[in-house]
Amino acid sequence: MSHPFDYSGKRVVITGAFSGVGAACLEVLQQLGAAEVIALDIKRPDGPISSFIETNMGDAAAVAAAAEQIDGRVDVLFNNAGISATRPVADVMSVNWLGLRQLSEALLPQIPQGGAIVNTASIAGGQWPGHLAEVMEAIAIEDRAELLAWCDSHKDLVGDGYGFSKECVQVYTLKSAKQTLARGVRTNSVCPAPIDTPLLPEFNETMTEKTMSWTIEQCGGTIATPTDIATTLVFLGADAARYVNGVNLNVDMGFSAFMTTGQIDFSGLA
Ligand SMILES: NC(=O)c1ccc[n+]([C@@H]2O[C@H](COP(=O)([O-])OP(=O)(O)OC[C@H]3O[C@@H](n4cnc5c(N)ncnc54)[C@H](O)[C@@H]3O)[C@@H](O)[C@H]2O)c1
Numbered sequence: 001m002s003h004p005f006d007y008s009g010k011r012v013v014i015t016g017a018f019s020g021v022g023a024a025c026l027e028v029l030q031q032l033g034a035a036e037v038i039a040l041d042i043k044r045p046d047g048p049i050s051s052f053i054e055t056n057m058g059d060a061a062a063v064a065a066a067a068e069q070i071d072g073r074v075d076v077l078f079n080n081a082g083i084s085a086t087r088p089v090a091d092v093m094s095v096n097w098l099g100l101r102q103l104s105e106a107l108l109p110q111i112p113q114g115g116a117i118v119n120t121a122s123i124a125g126g127q128w129p130g131h132l133a134e135v136m137e138a139i140a141i142e143d144r145a146e147l148l149a150w151c152d153s154h155k156d157l158v159g160d161g162y163g164f165s166k167e168c169v170q171v172y173t174l175k176s177a178k179q180t181l182a183r184g185v186r187t188n189s190v191c192p193a194p195i196d197t198p199l200l201p202e203f204n205e206t207m208t209e210k211t212m213s214w215t216i217e218q219c220g221g222t223i224a225t226p227t228d229i230a231t232t233l234v235f236l237g238a239d240a241a242r243y244v245n246g247v248n249l250n251v252d253m254g255f256s257a258f259m260t261t262g263q264i265d266f267s268g269l270a
Pocket residue numbers: 015016017018019020021022040041042043055056057058080081082083095120121122123191192193194195196197198199200203226
């Protein structure tokens with residue numbers, strides 16, 4: 001029997017592998033013996049990959065073309081690419097949500113039984129239980145222009161788009177896990193707290209440095225490293241997680257747990 005975390009023989013597709021969490025995933029996948037790693041990004045990763053398809057995940061035609069170029073079996077798909085709300089809402093929704101859904105659905109027929117889809121969401125997308133019906137309505141919209149118009153007419157909910165795009169990913173993970181399981185494919189997400197990556201300064205800008213520092217303080221005072229998140233993503237893609245499906249796994253040093261049980265200290269935000 002092979003080791004439950006082993007990736008040897010596995011063919012992997014990963015988006016957003018140039019920097020941060022995705023780049024760390026490449027290292028972990030190499031250590032675990034991944035047979036082939038196909039990277040989709042706007043920038044060519046320096047790390048260990050087998051092939052690169054330059055792809056803007058926010059561009060439906062580019063995503064379709066990339067999926068077309070990927071022939072044969074895909075054992076694990078890591079939907080990791082993401083951008084901050086330093087960009088317009090339409091871009092944020094397109095890269096973080098629409099591109100992720102499009103690639104997942106395009107590649108699903110190539111994912112064999114026992115395969116997995118693993119999404120990088122965020123604790124910033126953890127507010128969906130307060131308005132699940134609206135998020136379900138949003139994710140049911142197939143047409144890009146229609147969704148962007150929906151966002152425009154729900155500005156209070158959608159805000160700068162980042163948190164809402166990750167709410168869409170979290171709820172889609174719950175919903176699509178049923179459909180993918182019908183093919184023997186698991187779907188899960190990792191929901192990280194702040195991570196020390198090139199995106200962090202952008203979050204300091206969009207969410208304020210005070211809020212980000214406070215969040216890290218509530219996470220025990222240390223920030224997650226890209227590898228902390230990469231190892232969790234890779235776990236969810238591995239046979240070790242064979243019975244894990246439809247889970248949004250908070251990787252936040254307990255932040256969400258403390259929030260739920262009223263143990264968060266808000267005084268630092270005042
Ligand atoms: N850094 C954090 O604090 C944090 C917290 C929670 C979740 N996340 C999520 O983690 C994921 C990885 O982000 P990161 O923190 O490693 O940041 P990062 O900026 O280092 O990585 C993002 C990756 O996506 C690629 N990318 C950007 N725009 C793209 C596009 N249009 N098409 C294809 N690829 C594109 C980048 O080149 C890069 O490789 C994202 O989904 C992000 O939302 C980050």
